[in-house]
Amino acid sequence: MIEISHVTKTFNGQRVLDDVSLTIKDGEIFVILGESGAGKSVLLKHMVGLLKPDRGQIRLDQRDVTPLTEKEWLALRKTMGYLFQEGALYDFMNVFENIAFPLEEHTSLTHEQITKKVRDILQLIGLQGVEQKYPAELSGGMKKRVALARAIILDSRILFCDEPTSGLDPIRSRDISDLIRNVTRKLHCTTIITSHDIANSFRIADRLVIIKDGKVAALGTQAELKVSPDQFIQAFIG
Ligand SMILES: Nc1ncnc2c1ncn2[C@@H]1O[C@H](COP(=O)(O)OP(=O)(O)OP(=O)(O)O)[C@@H](O)[C@H]1O
Ligand SMILES: [Mg+2]
Missing domain, CATH: 3.40.50.300 (P-loop containing nucleotide triphosphate hydrolases)
Structure with missing residues (x-):
């Protein structure tokens, strides 16, 4: 509350x-x-x-x-998860790296565990197949989805x-x-x-x-x- x-x-x-x-x-x-x-x-x-x-x-x-x-x-x-007004993805990281970033920063999960979590979130968000793309290659709607995925990856x-x-x-x-x-x-x-x-x-x-x-x-x-x-x-x- x-x-x-x-x-x-x-x-x-x-x-x-x-x-x-x-x-x-x-x-x-x-x-x-x-x-x-x-x-x-x-x-x-x-x-x-x-x-x-x-x-x-x-x-x-x-x-x-x-x-x-x-x-x-x-x-x-x-x-907490935070989806910013501007989206704010890291341009130099691909979709997978953007979503994995909070896990790398804030948890001690193994590479395999992180990969699994990111794949699960991508499926939940309906974004399979774009892991390797960079933000500049995504539409506005897809960027919002990736930003949402990143916002919820820590089980906020x-x-x-x-x-x-x-x-x-x-x-x-x-x-x-x-x-x-x-x-x-x-x-x-x-x-x-x-x-x-x-x-x-x-x-x-x-x-x-x-x-x-x-x-x-x-x-x-x-x-x-x-x-x-x-x-x-x-x-x-x-
Ligand atoms: N850090 C700040 N320093 C000075 N003024 C600020 C700051 N943040 C917001 N303001 C002012 O506070 C008012 C409200 O801003 P806010 O960003 O909350 O509006 P908003 O309702 O979110 O608008 P929008 O729908 O355009 O996003 C605005 O006049 C803005 O200029
Ligand atoms: Mg506002």
């Missing part, structure tokens, strides 16, 4: 998060929606310790992680996806969204996604939050958001 309590964050006098409180339950797919610049990525970065709140608290499984040092966060992040308990469908066509967007849902159910992890993509968010989310002007404008299931009397919410979700 992730509990965000009264988190406030200001950059150069601009209040980006303003007293945000919400709880993410174990095993759910939780989507953070909002207009560009609303503070979605900033909120996500607080959950992985890349940003610290000016005020407020973040708790992971009852533990207050707000005061953790960078070293403590490094240990904690090994239990929590998966963070920052704009997993940005830059993809509608078919690939749907594809990667469904893949994230399937992976979440299969690995029994908790998945937090930021997105502009209302249709795919509604397809896969258990619950959603809409951030507006740094505040929680709405929070609930798709059905709950759809009956919100708030005009902004109705306009936003169309």
Whole structure:
């Protein structure tokens, strides 16, 4: 369980998060929606310790992680997977090496064990046969898949996806969204996604939050958001 309590964050006098409180339950797919610049990525970065709140608290499984040092966060992040907004694969490594990298860095598995794990993940993600290719040889959708594979290879308990469908066509967007849902159910992890993509968010989310002007404008299931009397919410979700 992730509990965000009264988190406030200001950059150069601009209040980006303003007293945000919400709880993410174990095993759910939780989507953070909002207009560009609303503070979605900033909120996500607080959950992985890349940003610290000016005020407020973040708790992971009852533990207050707000005061953790960078070293403590490094240990904690090994239990988390992170799919960056830009994808961020290593251009000089092929697909196999990109996916194997966290295992080489953070585990003492043998070469055979790593190979098996990477093959299993490639199968789960539907990417067999491209192990030897380099990122420059892949389409945008395939790169997202490889980045997703790398994000979950350490058996992450929590998966963070920052704009997993940005830059993809509608078919690939749907594809990667469904893949994230399937992976979440299969690995029994908790998945937090930021997105502009209302249709795919509604397809896969258990619950959603809409951030507006740094505040929680709405929070609930798709059905709950759809009956919100708030005009902004109705306009936003169309
Ligand atoms: N490290 C930082 N230093 C200063 N300002 C920042 C920093 N990170 C984010 N901001 C500002 O905070 C605001 C929210 O940024 P954020 O990246 O969270 O938006 P977002 O909702 O993720 O937008 P998008 O949908 O475009 O990804 C923006 O105005 C941005 O310029
Ligand atoms: Mg963002």
